[in-house]
Amino acid sequence: MTVRVLVVDDEPMVCAHLRTILGAADGVEVVATASDGAEAVEAVVLHEPDVVLMDLRMPGVDGIAATARIVQLPNAPHVVALTTFDGDEHVHRALAAGAAGYLLKSTPPEELAALVRVAAQGHAVMSRSAARSLVDRVGDEQVARRRAAARLARLTDRERDVVALLGEGCSNAEVARRLHLTEATVKGYVSNALDKLGFTNRTQLGLLAREAGLGRK
Template sequence: MCPPVPADRVVRVLLVDDEAMVCAYLRTILTTAADIEVVGTAADGAAAFDAVTRLRPQVVLMDLRMPGTDGLVATERITALPEPPAVVALTTFDTDEYVTRALRAGAAGFLLKSTPPEDLIGLVRVAADGHTVLSAAATRRLLAASAAPAAPPEPVARLVAELTDREREVLGCLGAGLSNAAIAARLYLSEATVKGYVSRLLVKLACRNRTQAGLLARDAGLTS
């Protein structure tokens, strides 16, 4: 028999979907992992916000299209909390406009509802560790679908103008959906150096995660 997982290493997950069968399916998969606990479910965005404040999950799997308060509004409210959980959007199509809007609202990434069960547990762990749950290919598709304005909005232009040349290069790479390893190879830097640049960029640009920074890069015209 495997020893129990220490409580402080168990990932607490909240499931949000207006279809009870979806929540039941996700719960069945996730509870097969000893280090994941489904702490609750919610059927709309308002209930999700209340559940987050009560249950303090580390990861929220959030359906976007729900009656009443939808997942977009809930994501924005939850990620604005002082110590927010990682909100991962649940979607059927990865090019859905709702996905881009959720990422702009602060979601840490998205999962397709067709994600294989064997992958779901690992991706929840990735989100709990503070990483973006989004493939590079999916990032590029989303950014391509989110056309940049002809001229960047003034607040975006002002933020980017305050960056160094190297920081703008790194930001452009984030806009292209590149991983730290790929950015390091493109710019001839170490991965540790890239990680430092990304961390500083998130602070300077007031972005919650690298995907938000990538969307800002698109707005600023730093990606082609």
């Protein structure tokens, strides 16, 4: 199956660069580009991409606001934030808005298409070290940990076990193997946790687990 991608960036050269890289990859097609957040929302409705590569810092409607709008659309695509610097303070806000992960604009061309395919499958595109650095930026660590633990208290023990492994970056299959469950059962626990916490994707669950001090190896 071909992964349909929308590229959003206010720099034409960046859009052209990403279109060239992804256009040369097997199984990936750039269906459109957009130069701001408002245009991105319209392009999602019009072109129905599987993945949106979203620049965060744009004039007008920025990438964070656009992400929040897009993830609420019917059959919403997976939004992946694009940033220049690892640890950009906007990244945590984008993840909270519903982004399924983030990529640096400097990601090597040979890796970019593979990561886009991973995102299209609904998996988080974010290194464990990057996730850890994001959590470290959330105010006072002890306060953040207490608040996160209080939110996780809404879950059952088994749901917390699953979320803790998401915090380690585990896939559903890895969680199932480690907890001796079926993958379908794990998906059910993830879905229940998302509903109880008001989240839209598993990346947010993983970050919450890390904030609470879970999921650390």
